[in-house]
Amino acid sequence: MDNTSVSLLILNGKSADNLPLREAVTALRDQGHQLHVRVTWEKGDAARYVDEATQRGAQTVVAAGGDGTVNEVATALAQVEQAMRPALGILPLGTANDFATSAGIPEEMEKALALALIGKATAIDIVRVNDDSYFLNMATGGFGTRITTETPERLKAALGGVSYLIHGLMRMDALKPDRCEIRGENFQWQGDALVIGIGNGRQAGGGQQLCPEALINDGQLDLRIFTGEELLPALFTTLTHPDESPNIVDGSSAWFEITAPHDITFNLDGEPLSGTHFRIEVLPSALQCRLPPDCALLK
Numbered sequence: 001m002d003n004t005s006v007s008l009l010i011l012n013g014k015s016a017d018n019l020p021l022r023e024a025v026t027a028l029r030d031q032g033h034q035l036h037v038r039v040t041w042e043k044g045d046a047a048r049y050v051d052e053a054t055q056r057g058a059q060t061v062v063a064a065g066g067d068g069t070v071n072e073v074a075t076a077l078a079q080v081e082q083a084m085r086p087a088l089g090i091l092p093l094g095t096a097n098d099f100a101t102s103a104g105i106p107e108e109m110e111k112a113l114a115l116a117l118i119g120k121a122t123a124i125d126i127v128r129v130n131d132d133s134y135f136l137n138m139a140t141g142g143f144g145t146r147i148t149t150e151t152p153e154r155l156k157a158a159l160g161g162v163s164y165l166i167h168g169l170m171r172m173d174a175l176k177p178d179r180c181e182i183r184g185e186n187f188q189w190q191g192d193a194l195v196i197g198i199g200n201g202r203q204a205g206g207g208q209q210l211c212p213e214a215l216i217n218d219g220q221l222d223l224r225i226f227t228g229e230e231l232l233p234a235l236f237t238t239l240t241h242p243d244e245s246p247n248i249v250d251g252s253s254a255w256f257e258i259t260a261p262h263d264i265t266f267n268l269d270g271e272p273l274s275g276t277h278f279r280i281e282v283l284p285s286a287l288q289c290r291l292p293p294d295c296a297l298l299k
């Protein structure tokens, strides 16, 4: 890529007041990059800015925010005609940044922005759920009418690790195992599931490796089902001694179909989706993403 290429940076408004980012943008502009910055106010703004980027013929759209921002930008990019689709760059500015962290994106602002603008673009998979929902990193699902997909902001800031995972994925008091059937290529399972993790990427919930072997360019999804009655013992054994846990079922497939008599709520990189039937399907090599050369998520 040359310095005359056009890039558009979509910045989550929550992170707009960020001096290191301002300095990094200035530094890259001084190097000759045509970099437009757009700030979001609410859901839907990212998609509108991706439209603008496409109309400008931008080579790159940078998602500057957390996993939810990356998801919104990636979802919008996946719907752009392939020939016109800009590459995705990522600037981690969220609370958890699970995708960026596991992909090895630098935390330092200028390095991350340089990678997002001029790093080598690699084809990666994105995942479609039913007709029009997508995720790039991970879908986590469970039963319970009061399942929340968002941790209250202050709690999120105060808690890390497992506490965040538990609160972020689902509220303990609402979670109960329930019957479901999961099918994939050469995979069939029926039973009481407590939590279902389907990974294109590896980690969710602030650093928890739910699908530790997942790769984002292998055309496959990694599935991990937590069975058993209670989340805490299951999670504890899983996260500390995954090989010994009796409460885990693993699978791998390019698609999974999940059906249940009662509503399941899936958290798709932060976006909730409820229903009794889900078809979750990998779209191989659907996005070009600027990633570090030694990215652990690439095969």
Ligand SMILES: Nc1ncnc2c1ncn2[C@@H]1O[C@H](COP(=O)(O)OP(=O)(O)OP(=O)(O)O)[C@@H](O)[C@H]1O
Pocket (backbone or CB within 6 Å): 012, 013, 014, 040, 041, 042, 043, 044, 065, 066, 067, 068, 069, 070, 093, 094, 095, 096, 097, 098, 270
């Ligand atoms: N100006 C804004 N203020 C508050 N929320 C916003 C704003 N602009 C967009 N959003 C919403 O923020 C959500 C995405 O937040 P994002 O995931 O980037 O941050 P985060 O929750 O801190 O990240 P992480 O999931 O990595 O912890 C989306 O639902 C988006 O619609």
